Amino acid sequence: MADLQAILDSIYTDILPRVGEGKVADYIPELAKIDPRQFGMTIVTVDGKVYRVGDADIAFSIQSISKVFMLTLALGKVGESLWKRVGREPSGSAFNSIVQLEHESGIPRNPFINAGAIAVTDVVMAGHAPREAIGELLRFVRYLADDESITIDDKVARSETQTGYRNVALANFMRAYRNLDHPVEHVLGVYFHQCALSMNCEQLARAGLFLAARGSNPMTGHSVVSPKRARRINALMLTCGHYDGSGDFAYHVGLPGKSGVGGGIFAVAPGIASIAVWSPGLNKVGNSQLGAVALEMLAARTGWSVFGD
Amino acid sequence: MADLQAILDSIYTDILPRVGEGKVADYIPELAKIDPRQFGMTIVTVDGKVYRVGDADIAFSIQSISKVFMLTLALGKVGESLWKRVGREPSGSAFNSIVQLEHESGIPRNPFINAGAIAVTDVVMAGHAPREAIGELLRFVRYLADDESITIDDKVARSETQTGYRNVALANFMRAYRNLDHPVEHVLGVYFHQCALSMNCEQLARAGLFLAARGSNPMTGHSVVSPKRARRINALMLTCGHYDGSGDFAYHVGLPGKSGVGGGIFAVAPGIASIAVWSPGLNKVGNSQLGAVALEMLAARTGWSVFGD
Amino acid sequence: MADLQAILDSIYTDILPRVGEGKVADYIPELAKIDPRQFGMTIVTVDGKVYRVGDADIAFSIQSISKVFMLTLALGKVGESLWKRVGREPSGSAFNSIVQLEHESGIPRNPFINAGAIAVTDVVMAGHAPREAIGELLRFVRYLADDESITIDDKVARSETQTGYRNVALANFMRAYRNLDHPVEHVLGVYFHQCALSMNCEQLARAGLFLAARGSNPMTGHSVVSPKRARRINALMLTCGHYDGSGDFAYHVGLPGKSGVGGGIFAVAPGIASIAVWSPGLNKVGNSQLGAVALEMLAARTGWSVFGD
Amino acid sequence: MADLQAILDSIYTDILPRVGEGKVADYIPELAKIDPRQFGMTIVTVDGKVYRVGDADIAFSIQSISKVFMLTLALGKVGESLWKRVGREPSGSAFNSIVQLEHESGIPRNPFINAGAIAVTDVVMAGHAPREAIGELLRFVRYLADDESITIDDKVARSETQTGYRNVALANFMRAYRNLDHPVEHVLGVYFHQCALSMNCEQLARAGLFLAARGSNPMTGHSVVSPKRARRINALMLTCGHYDGSGDFAYHVGLPGKSGVGGGIFAVAPGIASIAVWSPGLNKVGNSQLGAVALEMLAARTGWSVFGD
Known part of the structure; x- marks a missing residue:
């Protein structure tokens, strides 16, 4: 997977002109202050490699x-x-x-x-x-x-x-x-x-890596849940992870994921990698607009959709 | 995949004592006449192999x-x-x-x-x-x-x-x-x-094989839809395919699928196989009770869940 | 009640400048053709006197x-x-x-x-x-x-x-x-x-007079329902007679009544009179806009509200 | 109205065998302790006469x-x-x-x-x-x-x-x-x-008398609201005073009223009298079961329904 960094870079190039799209959550005053013109993304593969782009090291509210x-x-x-x-x-x-x-x-x-x-x-x-x-x-x-x-x-x-x-x-x-x-x-x-947990994309992708790796974190060797439970949590994320935009996310991205109004989205490519993306501007149903776009690009360019390559 | 037949047989053995469970759809008079003590299952892999068990050759209303x-x-x-x-x-x-x-x-x-x-x-x-x-x-x-x-x-x-x-x-x-x-x-x-389309498990599994195989039927060579569209139809089946039991089906089975009140369920293991199962007794949300159980067994015994093995 | 005609005339004077307000029902094509610039009103008292004003003799769809x-x-x-x-x-x-x-x-x-x-x-x-x-x-x-x-x-x-x-x-x-x-x-x-019953204000007021007169029509001597049933039908009209505008009608007019999208409203002053009013322009909840205004004027000027004078 | 006391007495005679019917509100612990075997009723007429029967002098939670x-x-x-x-x-x-x-x-x-x-x-x-x-x-x-x-x-x-x-x-x-x-x-x-206001039937009937008497309390001479406002409050009580049992109350009783889960009901006969009744057992929609029955008897025996005599 030597070209994962290239894919991330290509996504970044395509996203950059659009940075600032969407609307920062305004019903939580502290979040309303965030500058929407930010975008970061991190991939951690099950064999422990880390790929990052943009503001992947800036902490945000994972909500x-x-x-x-x-x-x-x-x-x-x-x-x-x-x-x-x-x-x-x-x-x-x-x-x-x-x-x-x-x-x-x-x-x-x-x-x-x-x-x-x-x-x-x-x-x-x-x-x-x-x-x-x-x-x-x-x-x-x-x-x-x-x-x-x-x-x-x-x-x-x-x-x-x-x-x-x-x-x-x-x-x-x-x-x-x-x-x-x-x-x-x-x-x-x-x-x-x-x-109010504050994490950057890399921390988030690492924290959720166990869901991509049969319940254990291959980087630390920690066993977190059984393989069956990991699958089930992934299933719940896919069907319910994006509120009333879950069907749409499955349709366009095809990965289990969970979004937050802080602009973060965590996603899982089972058996392959965990992904965290962050961009504060939200779409109409309250999910990160560019985060979702970036994940759709990632799924299309890697063939990682759980629904077929 | 030489042991797929063995897995089907083991499922059949486990299901047989329970055949007759559930309640045949009674709001369509013609369906109410069906004998609930039937169970059939067919798997067609993307390399064209067919595995079957039980009443896989009896036509039913696919609804x-x-x-x-x-x-x-x-x-x-x-x-x-x-x-x-x-x-x-x-x-x-x-x-x-x-x-x-x-x-x-x-x-x-x-x-x-x-x-x-x-x-x-x-x-x-x-x-x-x-x-x-x-x-x-x-x-x-x-x-x-x-x-x-x-x-x-x-x-x-x-x-x-x-x-x-x-x-x-x-x-x-x-x-x-x-x-x-x-x-x-x-x-x-x-x-x-x-x-009112009447099909048996094998016909149904063949008809839907394109969804497991990037949009083309490998047995006939027919290209039906693009790979992207195949993924998207699978995504819709996973999030919406079982009415208000879709979340539950994803949680327990982990495969895109669509059920019918005739007791059939069609499911897809993307890149691997299409599956049809039939047993007329329905559970409370209107899906084949033993069909869902059999698919859960299949996913567990094959590791085919899209949410991880 | 010699001044009832004077009250009707004063209402007519006040309503005339507003005739044409509201919106004719357009979801029934045949009703959409009606000229909204019409207004008629008839009162029939329980002692058989009839008072009328405006287009009281033009038949409309009572709906x-x-x-x-x-x-x-x-x-x-x-x-x-x-x-x-x-x-x-x-x-x-x-x-x-x-x-x-x-x-x-x-x-x-x-x-x-x-x-x-x-x-x-x-x-x-x-x-x-x-x-x-x-x-x-x-x-x-x-x-x-x-x-x-x-x-x-x-x-x-x-x-x-x-x-x-x-x-x-x-x-x-x-x-x-x-x-x-x-x-x-x-x-x-x-x-x-x-x-699609077609009636003018006078026919409508006469037809419903039994509800104002303990269940019998004093003009014909016909006994239609018992006094108790007349009260109960009046109660239903007051609580449910104007769809989701029933509370508002009770608040402003204070008489049992029933409206129709043809622009008619039938109302009852128990023990006193029955009233029919017609003006085709409807308000937002689908009741005759000027009909409701006219009835509010009538109740205010006569003291007929069932909720006190 | 010399026979109002006789009517109250006849109601009491008819109600007594049923005292204890209904279910005391149990979601407020303090109310759950009340003995359901109580019934009181008071009528205050607009000319200042007071009629009472049963437990009319026991204070209850008017809720x-x-x-x-x-x-x-x-x-x-x-x-x-x-x-x-x-x-x-x-x-x-x-x-x-x-x-x-x-x-x-x-x-x-x-x-x-x-x-x-x-x-x-x-x-x-x-x-x-x-x-x-x-x-x-x-x-x-x-x-x-x-x-x-x-x-x-x-x-x-x-x-x-x-x-x-x-x-x-x-x-x-x-x-x-x-x-x-x-x-x-x-x-x-x-x-x-x-x-948590605690009042007995007589206090309640007196307090609400202004609604029966054009907005002024004839016993104290106090002007509380305009006649128009009194009518409007009565209208609101009739259409909305008994939650999802308002239509039923209007149908059976025909008087503006307001109930409380403490078992009290206050009602108004516009121009005639105010009435308070109390019996703690509630019916399915949360209104005093015997209170509603007693008011239906009162309306039937007096002809006070606002919907006709």
């Missing part, structure tokens, strides 16, 4: 991408019984919709919409104070990426805490249906901190 | 699986402009729901829910009388499977025509939103006939 | 106002058992919405939304051919108004038959839930004809 | 009936501009539904569902600390009833504060849509206290 790591932790704690608390189906609605919760008795459709991620966080917290749960996640992500320098951006966490009314509504609604064990403010405290 | 062939025809006719008429996102609701249509101005969410398939049929009909459109589809499927013996079961088509009130409602609703060009009864006439 | 007469017929036939087939609650949605039907298993929310009226028509048809049912309604309305000259406008009925896709959808949807006994085309045949 | 008094205060403060913040249409859904809020951008359908009442409370709070707003309401209700002994039950208020997750969800959801000016916990603090 909803953190839901993948929390899901992994929750499955590690309670296994398949997690699915009593949250479903596994695409939602057919916006990431922060509450309608589905009312129609389906407080059980969120999947772990990647906000309500589902909040339920997953509640599961991870079992037996922990909020501060401990945040610490556990941070240690887990550092361990996955083999990088102790990863941090949580407190300013972003605070910014969300002050404006996250819809998330407060979702959490209280689930609590009303007894689908939340801990006090709402504790669960959201953890949730807002996990969303 | 919604026909939506894959009609979608292929429609994309061939109008290309990507098809997506003005129908979306590409999972619906988050039942196969015959009309709620989404009203909330989204008569544009069905995807081509694999009933409303979307009816819109696709309307597109395929352009310039044709109903009888001609039915003939075109039949010729296309025979050509794909390289088998002139495939027929349409008129009794099933008539049975649906007499009881398909929800489909009549869906079609009229779309017509009210001007998302149907032809008279409702003509479109549904074609639609009910396409659903 | 949904006919639902009141069909409901009266249906209650006469099956009594309170009617409420197994249709509810009595405001719908909280548009007159032709199908969403509620799916969420509530094919039982329409009330007899004054389209779906509910179609179910009521199905009840009235029991034992009748469509032509007979239409004849029965026409005889009933002529009897109520004591006027044999009332007719049905076949052109309007045909116009609706050709474009009423949403009503066809509603009827088929209910049939799927087994909440329709007769063939859809028969029920809609009757429904479209009842909507 | 949602308080929404009528808060609406009156809010209209007094901001007039018709209130309707920018809340609608005037029946909701077609449960009292605590959040679905409608999402579909209609955070504007509650009417002031009598929970979300609407919370918005109204927010309006009343303008310029006040929560404690002051609660004090203002308490003074207003005491003034209306001419009874300084009316209090707020702090235990009930606290009980709701601890379990009112759905209300917290509703308030945060509206805040997300910028339809709440004050901090959620402040608004809900006031809201839960207003719901």
Whole structure:
């Protein structure tokens, strides 16, 4: 795969004239300050090679991408019984919709919409104070990426805490249906901190490499989950990873992935590589506009789509 | 792949004691008469080998699986402009729901829910009388499977025509939103006939082999669609192919697939094989119960999941 | 009540400069041709006096106002058992919405939304051919108004038959839930004809006078329904008579009433009078804009609001 | 009206054997402790006569009936501009539904569902600390009833504060849509206290007498609102006062009214009397079962229905 760097470079060349497209998330004040004219991308292959381009070393708020790591932790704690608390189906609605919760008795459709991620966080917290749960996640992500320098951006966490009314509504609604064990403010405290994880493309690609490599990180030798669980997390990312744009992402890119409103997208080419891309401008459904374009180019130029070459 | 037959045999052994599970579709009178104690499965690999087990040579009503062939025809006719008429996102609701249509101005969410398939049929009909459109589809499927013996079961088509009130409602609703060009009864006439296509597992696996083989049927040499389009149809099957059970199917099986209420499931292992399985008993979301179980076994025993081995 | 004519005249004076406001219903081609610059109003008191102003003698299509007469017929036939087939609650949605039907298993929310009226028509048809049912309604309305000259406008009925896709959808949807006994085309045949009843303000006010007068028409001496049933029909008109504008009508006018997209509104001042007003321009929720304004003026100037003087 | 007492007595005789029917509200722990075997009723006529029967002097939690008094205060403060913040249409859904809020951008359908009442409370709070707003309401209700002994039950208020997750969800959801000016916990603090107003039937009937008497309390001579506003509040009670049972209440009783989950119902016979009834057992839609039955008897035996005698 000597030409992966060439492919990344060609993508960068094609993307550069468009840098700045899309709209930075503005409902979280701290994110609204980010300069949209940035783009970075990193590929880490299962044999440990790293390819990068652009602003791949600038840390950004991973936001909803953190839901993948929390899901992994929750499955590690309670296994398949997690699915009593949250479903596994695409939602057919916006990431922060509450309608589905009312129609389906407080059980969120999947772990990647906000309500589902909040339920997953509640599961991870079992037996922990909020501060401990945040610490556990941070240690887990550092361990996955083999990088102790990863941090949580407190300013972003605070910014969300002050404006996250819809998330407060979702959490209280689930609590009303007894689908939340801990006090709402504790669960959201953890949730807002996990969303505020600050990572650059390389850290993110390394942290998720286990999903491309049968559940183990080939660079560190750490076994994280079983091959079966890795497949299943990938399946969830493919069907539900981009809110109400999941079908579109599968159609155009063809890789399991998870996006965040910070402009990052994490993607997996099973058996081959993990990929992280970042560009802050978002499209209409809230996914990084150029990130999605870059991944479509990557899939087309490498033949990595899971749906055929 | 000398052991594929052995894997099929082992699946058959495991399934046999459970044959009869699930509930035969009863809302179409003609289908309600089918004996649920049947199970067949066929694999056709991209190098042209055929493996079969059980009732693989008994013809059944492919029902919604026909939506894959009609979608292929429609994309061939109008290309990507098809997506003005129908979306590409999972619906988050039942196969015959009309709620989404009203909330989204008569544009069905995807081509694999009933409303979307009816819109696709309307597109395929352009310039044709109903009888001609039915003939075109039949010729296309025979050509794909390289088998002139495939027929349409008129009794099933008539049975649906007499009881398909929800489909009549869906079609009229779309017509009210001007998302149907032809008279409702003509479109549904074609639609009910396409659903009544009668095929056995082997015919079905052959007919869909092009989706596993970069768009061309390696057994006949026929080029059907471009590799890109084959990938995209596979992506749609994975995200939307099993109604509100699509996420679950991806989670457990990990292969693009399309189910029908006749008890058939068609699945694709990109670059490797196409698979057809049939067992009439359905699970709660309307997919073949043992068909799904058999495919999960197959994916586990072969490592064919698109999400990793 | 010698000054009722003076009040009507003052209303007419105030309305005249605004005649032409609103938008003629355009989804029924035959109605789209009506000149919006018309306004008529008639009051018939329970002691048999008739007051009129403007175009009170021009016949118009009463459309949904006919639902009141069909409901009266249906209650006469099956009594309170009617409420197994249709509810009595405001719908909280548009007159032709199908969403509620799916969420509530094919039982329409009330007899004054389209779906509910179609179910009521199905009840009235029991034992009748469509032509007979239409004849029965026409005889009933002529009897109520004591006027044999009332007719049905076949052109309007045909116009609706050709474009009423949403009503066809509603009827088929209910049939799927087994909440329709007769063939859809028969029920809609009757429904479209009842909507095409052509009456002028005076005929309409006379026909509905029994609802203001304890169930009997004081002008003809005919007893139509019991006092209790008259009250109940009035209650249904007040809570559900104007689709998703019922609350607003109650707030501003304060009289039980039923509107139609032909621009007519029928209203009742219990114990005092029945009122018919007509002006073809509709407001945003599909009710006669100036008709509603005129009734608000009438209620204010007479003190007839049921909610206090 | 010498026989009003006789009518009340006859109702009491008919109700007594059924006392205990229905189910006490159990989602507010403090209310769940109430003995369901209680029934009281008071009528106050516009000429100042008071008729009572049963447990008319036992104070109960008026809960949602308080929404009528808060609406009156809010209209007094901001007039018709209130309707920018809340609608005037029946909701077609449960009292605590959040679905409608999402579909209609955070504007509650009417002031009598929970979300609407919370918005109204927010309006009343303008310029006040929560404690002051609660004090203002308490003074207003005491003034209306001419009874300084009316209090707020702090235990009930606290009980709701601890379990009112759905209300917290509703308030945060509206805040997300910028339809709440004050901090959620402040608004809900006031809201839960207003719901905890403790009054007996006689106090309640007196407090609401102005709505039966053209806006002024004939017993105290206090002018509260204009006749027009009194009519309009009555109209809102009739169309929206009993959540998704409003149509049914209008059909059977025919009087404007407002129910609360504490088992109270307040009703108005415009120009004649105000009525308060209390019995803690609730029916399926959350209204006092025997309270509704008693009011239906009263309307039938007095001819007070606004829809005709």
